[in-house]
Structures are given as C-alpha cells and as structure tokens.
Amino acid sequence: MTDDHIVKLEAVWKVYRMGRRRRIEVEALRGVDLGVARGEFLAVTGPSGSGKSTLLHLMGCLDRPTKGRVLFEGEDVSALRATALARIRNRRVGFVFQSFNLSPTLSALGNVELPMIFAGVPRRERLRRARELLARVGLTERERHLPAELSGGEQQRVAIARALANSPDLLLADEPTGNLDSETGRGVLSLLSGSNADGVTVVVVTHDPEVAGIAHRVLRIRDGRIVEDTDA
Amino acid sequence: MLDLFGIAVRGLLHRKKRSWLTIVGILIGITAVVALVSLGESMQRAVKRSFEELGYDVVMILPGELGGGFGGPGSFSTPFEIDVDALSTVEGVGEIGLLNFQSVYVKAGGKEGFLDALGVSGNIFSFFKVEMVEGRGFTEGERGAAILGREVATELGIGAGGTVLIEDRPFAVVGVYSADSRLDEDAIIIPLADLQELTGTRAVTMVLVRVAPGYDVSETAKRIEDFLRRSRGRRDLSVQTMEEVHEVVQRALGILGAFLGGIAGIALLVGGIGVMNTMYTAVLERTREIGVMKAVGARNSQIALIFLLESGLMGLAGGILGTGIGSSLNFIAVFAAKRALGTGVLEYGISWWLVLGALGFSFLVGAVAGLLPARAAARLDPVEALRYE
Ligand SMILES: Nc1ncnc2c1ncn2[C@@H]1O[C@H](COP(=O)(O)OP(=O)(O)OP(=O)(O)O)[C@@H](O)[C@H]1O
Ligand SMILES: [Mg+2]
Numbered sequence: 001m002t003d004d005h006i007v008k009l010e011a012v013w014k015v016y017r018m019g020r021r022r023r024i025e026v027e028a029l030r031g032v033d034l035g036v037a038r039g040e041f042l043a044v045t046g047p048s049g050s051g052k053s054t055l056l057h058l059m060g061c062l063d064r065p066t067k068g069r070v071l072f073e074g075e076d077v078s079a080l081r082a083t084a085l086a087r088i089r090n091r092r093v094g095f096v097f098q099s100f101n102l103s104p105t106l107s108a109l110g111n112v113e114l115p116m117i118f119a120g121v122p123r124r125e126r127l128r129r130a131r132e133l134l135a136r137v138g139l140t141e142r143e144r145h146l147p148a149e150l151s152g153g154e155q156q157r158v159a160i161a162r163a164l165a166n167s168p169d170l171l172l173a174d175e176p177t178g179n180l181d182s183e184t185g186r187g188v189l190s191l192l193s194g195s196n197a198d199g200v201t202v203v204v205v206t207h208d209p210e211v212a213g214i215a216h217r218v219l220r221i222r223d224g225r226i227v228e229d230t231d232a
Numbered sequence: 233m234l235d236l237f238g239i240a241v242r243g244l245l246h247r248k249k250r251s252w253l254t255i256v257g258i259l260i261g262i263t264a265v266v267a268l269v270s271l272g273e274s275m276q277r278a279v280k281r282s283f284e285e286l287g288y289d290v291v292m293i294l295p296g297e298l299g300g301g302f303g304g305p306g307s308f309s310t311p312f313e314i315d316v317d318a319l320s321t322v323e324g325v326g327e328i329g330l331l332n333f334q335s336v337y338v339k340a341g342g343k344e345g346f347l348d349a350l351g352v353s354g355n356i357f358s359f360f361k362v363e364m365v366e367g368r369g370f371t372e373g374e375r376g377a378a379i380l381g382r383e384v385a386t387e388l389g390i391g392a393g394g395t396v397l398i399e400d401r402p403f404a405v406v407g408v409y410s411a412d413s414r415l416d417e418d419a420i421i422i423p424l425a426d427l428q429e430l431t432g433t434r435a436v437t438m439v440l441v442r443v444a445p446g447y448d449v450s451e452t453a454k455r456i457e458d459f460l461r462r463s464r465g466r467r468d469l470s471v472q473t474m475e476e477v478h479e480v481v482q483r484a485l486g487i488l489g490a491f492l493g494g495i496a497g498i499a500l501l502v503g504g505i506g507v508m509n510t511m512y513t514a515v516l517e518r519t520r521e522i523g524v525m526k527a528v529g530a531r532n533s534q535i536a537l538i539f540l541l542e543s544g545l546m547g548l549a550g551g552i553l554g555t556g557i558g559s560s561l562n563f564i565a566v567f568a569a570k571r572a573l574g575t576g577v578l579e580y581g582i583s584w585w586l587v588l589g590a591l592g593f594s595f596l597v598g599a600v601a602g603l604l605p606a607r608a609a610a611r612l613d614p615v616e617a618l619r620y621e
Contacts (some may be wrong), residue, residue, distance in 0.1 A: 063615045083531055090529020097618070102522045105246040106239070115528040117235040162528065182458055 005035040006201050007059045013067035019203045028054040030224035041196045042203045043215035051224040052205040060172045061085045077079045089098040094163030096173035101148040108158045109143040115165040133161035153184035238540035254510040258550025261500030266558025270582045272489025277579040283478045291453045292472045293439035311435030322459045329359045330442040340396040341388040348419040351427025359440045367392030367407025378403040382410050383417035399430045493586030504601040511543045511605035523617025532610040539606035547598015555590045
C-alpha cells in the first residue's frame with residue numbers, strides 16, 4: 001500500500017431512497033473526500049441528521065456508497081461481495097453503538113465471543129480472549145450476566161470488549177457516551193483512547209466536546225458535507 | 233456450526249413460552265403420525281404372527297373373492313357345501329380342516345340365549361392353536377363335546393366337566409379357551425358334525441387345506457382351483473394361499489396406515505406453519521440484533537443458519553416429545569385392545585425406522601418452515617436493521 005490511510009473516501013455520495021416506490025431521495029452524504037490515517041484518533045461532530053452515522057457505516061464497510069469510492073486498506077468496497085465485506089467487518093473493524101446493541105439472549109461473555117464465533121475461533125481460544133477483554137474493561141465479575149442485568153456503562157464496556165474481540169485495525173464508535181452520564185462516559189472514553197494508544201485507529205462520532213478534546217483531529221459535517229477539518 | 237447452535241438454543245430459551253407453544257404444535261402432529269403409523273404396524277405385526285402360526289403351507293377355500301371374508305368368524309360370508317373326499321384326491325392335498333360358523337341357542341346354569349358357535353373338524357387344532365385355560369381340545373371324531381370361551385364359561389358359571397344345552401341337546405364341556413386373534417371369548421366351539429346336525433345343513437364357511445410335504449403350495453392351490461371349477465361348474469369359491477392372503481392383508485393395512493399417517497400429516501403441516509409464524513415474528517423482533525450481528529461480521533449464511541437451527545430445533549423437540557407420546561398411545565391402544573378384544577389383535581412394538589423417521593421428519597418440518605424466515609433474516613440490510621426500532 002502506497003499511502004498510509006486505513007480507509008479513504010473519494011467524492012462519496014450516499015443517497016437513501018424511501019417512501020412509496022422509493023421515490024423520495026435523501027442525500028445523506030454529498031461528495032465527501034476523507035482519508036483516515038492509520039493510528040489516528042478522529043472525532044466526527046455535526047448536527048443531527050448531518051450524515052455522521054452514514055459516514056461511519058461507510059467507513060466500516062456496513063454499506064456501499066451510491067457514488068464515489070470507499071477504499072478500505074486500498075480496496076474498493078463497491079467491488080467486494082457481501083461475504084467479503086462481512087469478513088472485513090469481522091476481522092478489521094469494531095463497531096460501538098450509542099444504544100450498546102448487545103444480544104439480549106447472550107451473557108456478557110457470550111456477547112464478547114460473538115465476533116469470534118463468526119470468525120470460527122476455536123472455543124478454548126475464544127473464551128480465553130473474551131475473559132481477557134472483559135478483564136480489560138473491568139467486568140470479570142459480570143461475565144455470566146445478561147445485558148438486561150447490567151448498567152448502561154457496563155453494557156457499553158461489554159460492547160467495547162466485543163468490538164475489540166478480533167483485534168480490529170479500525171474502531172468505529174457512534175456516540176458511545178450519548179446514553180451515559182459524564183462520569184461513566186469518561187470511563188468509556190479512556191477505554192477508546194487506550195485502544196488507540198495500542199495502535200488501533202479510532203473514529204468517534206460525538207456531540208461531546210470532551211471527546212473532541214482528546215481526539216487528534218476533529219471533523220465537522222453539515223448537510224452531508226465536511227465543513228471543517230482541524231488537527232489538534 | 234456448533235457455536236451457532238449455541239446461539240440458536242439461547243434464542244429459543246429466551247422466549248420460552250412462545251417456543252413451547254410452537255413446539256406443542258409440532259408435537260401434536262408428530263404424536264398423531266407416530267400413534268397412527270405404529271398402530272398400523274401393530275396390526276401388521278399381529279397379522280404376521282397369526283399367519284406364521286397357521287403356516288404358509290396352508291391353502292384356504294372361501295366363498296367368493298378374497299377380501300370379503302378374512303379376519304374372524306364374524307366376517308365369514310355365505311356357507312357352502314363341498315365334497316371333502318373328492319377334494320382329498322387332488323394331487324398335493326394333505327390334511328383338510330373344516331370350519332362352520334352359526335348362531336345357536338344355548339341353555340345352561342339357568343341362563344339361555346343365542347351364542348356364536350364354531351363347528352370344527354376334529355383336526356382343526358393342528359391348523360391353529362387355541363389357548364386352553366382349562367380342560368382339553370377335541371379328539372378325532374369326538375361328538376357331543378363343547379369348548380367354551382372364557383367369557384361364556386364365566387357368564388354361565390360352568391367349566392370343564394359341566395354340561396350345556398345347545399338347541400336342547402346336551403353337550404359335555406371338555407375345555408375353556410381364552411381369546412386370540414381368530415376367536416373371541418364369547419363363542420363356543422363344537423364338533424362340525426354336531427353343528428351341521430343341529431342346523432340341518434352340510435355347509436361349511438371355510439376349508440383349510442394343508443399342502444402335503446414336497447408339493448409346491450401355489451401349484452397345489454392352482455390344482456385345487458381347477459378341481460373346484462370342474463366339479464362345481466362355476467367359480468363360486470376362491471382359493472388362497474396364506475402368502476397371498478397375507479400379502480393382501482398387509483397391503484390393505486399398509487394403505488390404511490399411510491392414509492391415517494397422511495391425515496395426521498396435515499396436523500403436522502399446521503404445526504409447521506406455526507413454526508414459520510413464530511420464526512417470522514422472531515426475525516422481526518430481532519431485526520436490530522441481526523443488524524448488530526452483521527455489523528460484527530456475521531455472514532448472511534451464518535445468520536440464516538442460526539434461524540434455521542432455531543426452527544429445526546423446535547421441530548426436533550416436538551418430534552422427540554411427539555414420538556414418545558405417540559408410541560405411548562400405541563402402547564395403551566394395544567393394551568386396551570387386548571383387554572377388550574383379546575390377544576393377537578394388536579401386537580406392541582415400534583420400529584426404529586419410524587422413530588428415526590419421525591425425528592428426522594420433525595426436524596425437517598421445522599427447518600423447512602424456517603427456510604423463508606431465515607432467508608428474510610439473512611437478506612436484511614444491516615444499516616436498515618440497525619436503525620430498526
Ligand atoms: N436507512 C435510511 N433510509 C432513509 N434515510 C436515511 C437512512 N439512514 C439515514 N437516513 C437519513 O440520512 C440523513 C443522515 O442520517 P444519519 O443517521 O447519518 O445522521 P446523523 O448525523 O447520524 O444524525 P444523528 O446525530 O441524529 O444520529 C438523515 O436525514 C436520515 O434521516
Ligand atoms: Mg447518528
């Protein structure tokens with residue numbers, strides 16, 4: 001690879017079609033050019049509906065652009081089949097969501113195991129790794145608990161452990177502290193910056209100035225366009 | 233695969249009540265299928281046993297065509313006369329046993345009424361065994377003797393050594409028999425000659441011919457048929473080898489079993505639709521979770537497999553329980569039939585192919601019912617699924 005971008009967007013448009021006969025078009029992203037450098041800690045801010053989540057989904061190979069190119073480690077995402085995208089999401093990317101999104105039927109341990117199950121990691125190795133990650137987020141005592149039996153902060157820590165399960169290169173977090181009080185949010189943030197210190201590229205969508213404060217680079221988007229790109 | 237299985241099991245346990253209700257739907261279907269098919273098997277088994285007792289070297293002569301006559305004394309049709317001496321000259325014909333079945337008026341122990349009487353030639357017990365609970369069978373050429381069904385003996389309060397009046401003629405009771413596949417316990421057996429005398433006819437309702445050793449059974453049957461047609465000038469009697477009869481009966485029972493099983497299959501179909509409904513609901517409810525699984529890297533095939541396993545497992549659980557209940561019902565039916573109708577009508581047993589078939593089939597029904605929901609789950613767009621509330 002010639003440049004050191006883990007993910008790169010070139011003139012990316014994302015248009016959602018909705019309504020009856022899918023006639024209504026929503027332009028969620030309108031010509032975004034962006035390179036995310038390896039090892040970077042990037043914060044994305046902007047008003048509601050400006051396209052932040054859409055941007056994150058495209059970076060994480062959860063979706064394909066309507067126009068333009070998304071290059072994940074130099075590879076054009078539009079040219080890849082669904083299975084190949086699933087593989088990238090599984091091995092290279094970790095997602096953390098605002099609403100935690102844990103599997104309600106699985107224990108904390110099971111949730112952390114989940115990406116490794118899909119990757120086909122043998123059980124013994126999986127358990128070892130999952131316990132190690134739960135220890136790292138300070139939830140060793142809670143491994144048997146179901147999500148419903150955990151506090152919001154605990155759930156989000158499980159979600160971070162899950163996102164790190166297959167040692168991703170890129171960690172994408174969509175308002176990870178949005179549903180948490182500031183104290184708990186700070187704990188979650190330090191986990192993210194800890195991962196970044198370990199070499200994981202982190203992109204965080206946030207409204208929280210505190211989060212933006214610890215980022216290397218802050219992106220402001222509005223109406224599907226990048227309106228500000230500042231290095232800290 | 234094994235781990236996806238674990239996820240599927242968790243999913244089922246998480247919505248216990250609904251899973252169970254769905255399983256009950258399958259259970260009812262499989263119970264019906266297993267109970268009815270194994271009942272058919274029990275009949276076949278009992279029939280096979282009685283044919284084996286009779287022996288395959290026996291040829292039956294019956295009035296009319298086969299199918300209208302076999303199954304028990306009560307179902308014999310028109311009596312007919314036959315020249316036994318002439319029949320015995322046909323090549324290959326060995327021992328000849330004769331049966332006649334009539335209703336007679338019996339008095340004994342202060343009671344009286346009509347009873348079914350079976351007139352038999354003295355050698356009949358060499359063709360089929362009658363289970364004696366008391367006394368003995370007839371000796372060759374014996375007259376004026378009677379063997380009572382156990383129910384009759386109890387009802388009249390008479391055992392071996394007693395006397396009964398049949399059509400006002402005294403008969404010495406020499407034995408009491410218990411029910412089996414051919415005979416109910418509420419009948420009375422007397423020598424054929426006596427019955428013919430009482431009823432004033434020379435008729436019989438069935439002739440059994442044992443093929444002499446060294447002769448081919450079906451060829452001998454053919455010769456008997458030719459002889460009957462020539463000597464009687466018409467084809468009013470049919471000649472059947474045990475093998476033929478057995479085949480016809482087995483086929484009839486097989487068709488009956490398949491028919492009943494088919495009807496039960498409809499219940500299973502309804503159960504399958506229940507599974508499909510539950511799975512569609514599950515996919516809808518878990519849309520967001522499916523989105524998350526996709527976000528953490530589940531392939532579409534893995535998502536589909538999870539849901540297929542869930543529905544297949546519900547099917548299998550219903551299958552295991554249904555097979556258990558169904559074969560228990562069969563067991564109860566056999567037990568009840570023995571009490572009510574006598575031994576030999578049904579014989580308990582359940583074949584391994586029915587068990588394996590029922591289990592495999594129930595899993596299949598579940599999995600097939602889950603096919604479309606699983607496909608729907610696999611095809612969900614991850615972004616849309618994540619936005620789903
Ligand atoms: N799957 C979709 N179908 C239709 N429209 C969509 C879809 N996803 C997003 N949109 C629309 O695209 C625009 C951008 O949405 P997006 O979720 O990226 O915004 P956001 O910046 O994350 O907002 P928020 O801060 O509220 O989460 C919005 O107008 C939204 O309604
Ligand atoms: Mg958003």
